[in-house]
Amino acid sequence: MMKEKVCVIGLGYIGLPTASIIANAGYEVVGVDINNSIVEKLNNGYVLIEEPNINEIVKKVVSEGKLRAMLTPETSDIFIITVPTPITKDKKADMSYVIKAAESIVPLLQKGNIVILESTSPVGTTKGLVTEILSESGLEIGKDIFLGYSPERVLPGNIVEELVNNNRIIGGINAESTERIRAFYATFVKGELSLTDSTTAEMCKLVENTYRDVNIALANELAKICEDAGINVWEVIDLSNKHPRVNIHQPGPGVGGHCIAVDPWFIVEKASELTKLIKLSRDINDSMPNYMISRIKQILINIRRRKKITILGITYKPNTSDIRNSPIIQIVDILEKCDYDISIYDPYVEEFRYLEKDIVKACEESDLILLGVNHKEFKYLDFNKLGKVMNNKNILDTRNYLSDNEELLGKFNYYLLGDGVLKA
Numbered sequence: 001m002m003k004e005k006v007c008v009i010g011l012g013y014i015g016l017p018t019a020s021i022i023a024n025a026g027y028e029v030v031g032v033d034i035n036n037s038i039v040e041k042l043n044n045g046y047v048l049i050e051e052p053n054i055n056e057i058v059k060k061v062v063s064e065g066k067l068r069a070m071l072t073p074e075t076s077d078i079f080i081i082t083v084p085t086p087i088t089k090d091k092k093a094d095m096s097y098v099i100k101a102a103e104s105i106v107p108l109l110q111k112g113n114i115v116i117l118e119s120t121s122p123v124g125t126t127k128g129l130v131t132e133i134l135s136e137s138g139l140e141i142g143k144d145i146f147l148g149y150s151p152e153r154v155l156p157g158n159i160v161e162e163l164v165n166n167n168r169i170i171g172g173i174n175a176e177s178t179e180r181i182r183a184f185y186a187t188f189v190k191g192e193l194s195l196t197d198s199t200t201a202e203m204c205k206l207v208e209n210t211y212r213d214v215n216i217a218l219a220n221e222l223a224k225i226c227e228d229a230g231i232n233v234w235e236v237i238d239l240s241n242k243h244p245r246v247n248i249h250q251p252g253p254g255v256g257g258h259c260i261a262v263d264p265w266f267i268v269e270k271a272s273e274l275t276k277l278i279k280l281s282r283d284i285n286d287s288m289p290n291y292m293i294s295r296i297k298q299i300l301i302n303i304r305r306r307k308k309i310t311i312l313g314i315t316y317k318p319n320t321s322d323i324r325n326s327p328i329i330q331i332v333d334i335l336e337k338c339d340y341d342i343s344i345y346d347p348y349v350e351e352f353r354y355l356e357k358d359i360v361k362a363c364e365e366s367d368l369i370l371l372g373v374n375h376k377e378f379k380y381l382d383f384n385k386l387g388k389v390m391n392n393k394n395i396l397d398t399r400n401y402l403s404d405n406e407e408l409l410g411k412f413n414y415y416l417l418g419d420g421v422l423k424a
């Protein structure tokens with residue numbers, strides 16, 4: 001049977017791997033993006049995002065002519081919208097990209113087409129906003145055009161593998177839409193396909209990330225409590241999680257990225273009076289950068305002169321170059337305002353203010369190393385060499401990443417978020 005043509009709108013972290021996997025499953029795929037360089041590079045078999053295995057797949061499907069990139073959409077059997085849904089300063093969902101993407105396909109729609117929204121969206125977007133825009137085609141949505149919502153769950157850094165193997169939720173605006181969208185994903189997704197309606201599917205996506213944000217907030221609040229009680233929060237969490245039904249997350253310097261720090265606000269936007277716990281969790285997680293500053297000030301309290309801090313790792317999570325919403329960058333901003341000298345070393349970041357390419361240089365005359373992100377390169381650093389160039393051999397570990405490094409513990413004053421040592 002002639003494989004159908006799929007148009008994927010938005011070639012970012014999710015859209016590009018999605019377009020590549022679908023092309024690799026045998027479909028003819030047109031990838032659409034407003035960014036000319038993404039389109040040009042993709043047509044030459046190159047990608048702008050770093051993801052394991054993505055380069056090989058893109059090169060393969062582009063060379064086979066199964067995937068090509070365009071600046072505007074073409075008539076297709078299936079349209080998938082994977083554009084960003086950023087958050088505005090007042091914590092509201094910015095749906096402008098989704099609106100533009102939906103409007104761009106209206107003139108191309110034909111009876112029997114399937115339209116799938118994948119972008120994280122406030123509850124009711126598919127049945128409301130998107131249905132309204134697509135109706136401008138004059139076609140009956142749900143009967144001539146099948147429409148639904150199917151959120152991705154892929155973890156940046158493991159997208160290609162998870163796109164195929166993760167379970168997936170399929171939420172149509174009606175049963176016929178759900179079934180047709182299920183049949184499409186079933187041709188390349190090996191995970192379980194759970195069927196529901198579009199509004200429930202939208203809420204599931206937001207709930208999955210909100211669940212993590214609330215649980216991280218619990219871990220962060222426990223870090224503050226344990227620190228005050230003079231006990232080690234990591235030991236408390238580790239031992240508590242040995243209970244068969246307890247899964248406390250990890251404390252940290254804050255929650256970054258473009259998902260967990262963002263998605264809870266989409267729920268708050270639609271139910272402001274009902275979302276006390278969700279809002280409070282966001283505030284707790286957003287309080288962590290300032291909390292780390294207070295720890296730094298405590299540790300360096302006896303140094304009167306201008307102090308220097310060396311930051312190891314500024315990305316939002318380990319082993320990635322992604323700095324979006326990174327809490328470590330918030331720590332840099334606060335340190336600047338408090339008149340500290342700052343140097344940064346992060347092997348995954350090409351350019352950033354205070355960034356040093358040489359870690360020894362970054363540590364020169366430093367009073368404290370802040371371990372911001374647990375990049376694998378930081379596990380076995382030569383702390384003997386780093387300590388020799390520092391004014392004071394202090395290290396504050398925000399990720400419990402180096403607490404088993406005997407060499408470090410022997411040479412540095414080792415401090416750990418939530419270790420309670422300053423109170424003990």
Ligand code: SAJ
Nearest residue numbers: 152153154155208209216249250252255256257259260316
């Ligand atoms: N973090 C903690 N403590 C923890 C876990 C994470 O402080 O116990 C911090 C991390 O350091 C990071 C942030 O939270 O700054 C988020 O990191 P993450 O790896 O947990 O999540 P993301 O944003 O990279 O990906 C999430 C995933 N969602 C879930 O795990 C429920 C992914 O599956 C989603 O597809 C993605 O959001 C998304 O696109 O929504």
